Amino acid sequence: MRQLSEGAEAKVFETEIFGVKSVVKSRQPKAYRIKEIDEELRRTRTKKEAKAMLRAKEAGVEVPGLLALGKFSIYMERLSGKLLKDTKSKVSYAKIGVMLAKMHAANVVHGDFTPANIIIDGEKAYVIDFGLAEIGESVENKALDMLLMKRSVSQKQYKELASTYAKTYSDSKPVFARLADIERRGRYQIRSLA
Amino acid sequence: MLVIGIESSAHTFGVGIVDNGRMLANEKMMYDVGSRGMIPAKVAETHVKNASTVIKMALDKAGVTMKEIEGVGYTKGPGIGACLQIGQLSAKTIANALGVGIVPVNHAVAHVEITKHESGLKDPIALYVSGGNSQILKMADSPFKHYQILGETFDVGIGNMLDAFAREIRLKPAWGSTVAKLAEKGSYVPMPYTVKGMDFAFTGLLTYASSLAGKKSNEDLCYSIQETSFSMLCEATERALLLTNSDELEVCGGVAQSTRLQEMLRCVCKEHGFQFGAARNEYNADNGGMIAYVAERMLKDDRGEPLGRCDIQQRYRIDKAIVV
């Protein structure tokens, strides 16, 4: 298996399953914590990530197809295309605004909504990495999704994205209000390191 | 430059003396927290009683006289107002009598800086863990040189959380060290775990562990609350190290005295081949030496303040303090 990446929690490998080109995202054990905590965290987070992916898909958001679920790993469809942060082609931020709106309307908060977690393949945009996702109505968390993306793109791109988000998501007003709040509070800078 | 530093943000009245970065004395007297907890007025009263004794102890230890002192530093905050005032007053009195420069110092900056100095690390991520604070920090250059907060507790500091739990099961609280003692013989009971990116929260854990008091053995509860909270700190810290591409970590503050926490953080670093450093425990506990150390550097950088502007600030956040 060729390793594609190593994050803070998981490694991602290229593989094949049922003859389909796929990737497996596997949560790694951490030697610093006791086995009981380690396995419980990896197990529940793997499940939670898969659940959020499925829920986003149901909401009409493009995500990699889920192929199989292990105790600590998720097998999913391997996408071609490039990460938004690496792509040089012209990208419709209007489309990304719609994606986020659909997720939030279904109460899926992504938790790490940055150009490192969107794959662009031709006309299509996919959301990946639901590793920090939460299912819930929290306006704060939704605003943080928006903020993270806002800080990673140009002003013009953000405007495009925000405008389709507002049009698509009927409950977007409180999210924008909270976003302004958080920006006034100040310490949000640090979340943008991803 | 011979500089005296005074620390009084909580239950310790500490006095340190440095000369060109060399620590000549680091003396202290402490208010006995016991089972009463911290009653600010009582602690301040004790500091008043101890102040001149500790200052004299430090001068004797350093082998210098008060007249030779060339600069003064004191803790401006964060801390308990009534306590901070005693150190501030002592410092201003000395500076005024001697006619030398004086500089207010951020307590958290002092912990991070003395640990950096002691460990020899260049540009570490710092995990600052004390009674009231739990933060993950990194040096940033703009708009001025300061420690940026990468992550922190959403609610209480880890030390206070462990102490509150100790009180709950009728142990004498001491920044987690009594919990640590019992934990040695415990086994694991599942507990709630809350990390969000590089931030974390402890009250859910505290409430849950307290609700099990009497139902599970104290040993098991201490073990589980400690392993869970330390794992949270380690996860957030590891994420910070990776996201910032850092390869050095220091731990500082009162809870940095925990051998278990140090062991876990060392393990995080070993996995990635990162450097790990901590100071000797006399600097992890509150102390005047670290204040003197930072004060000397600030005074040399011309950061002294006129007496009239030597204030205290209970919630003096580390990211508001200029570091030189």
Ligand SMILES: Nc1ncnc2c1ncn2[C@@H]1O[C@H](COP(=O)(O)OP(=O)(O)O)[C@@H](O)[C@H]1O
């Ligand atoms: N379905 C996929 N198809 C193709 N590449 C993927 C897929 N999922 C992840 N990757 C690659 O693996 C990397 C890490 O995956 P991600 O889910 O973002 O994990 P992490 O939580 O470590 O960031 C991505 O940046 C991408 O390059």
Ligand SMILES: [Mg+2]
């Ligand atoms: Mg990712």
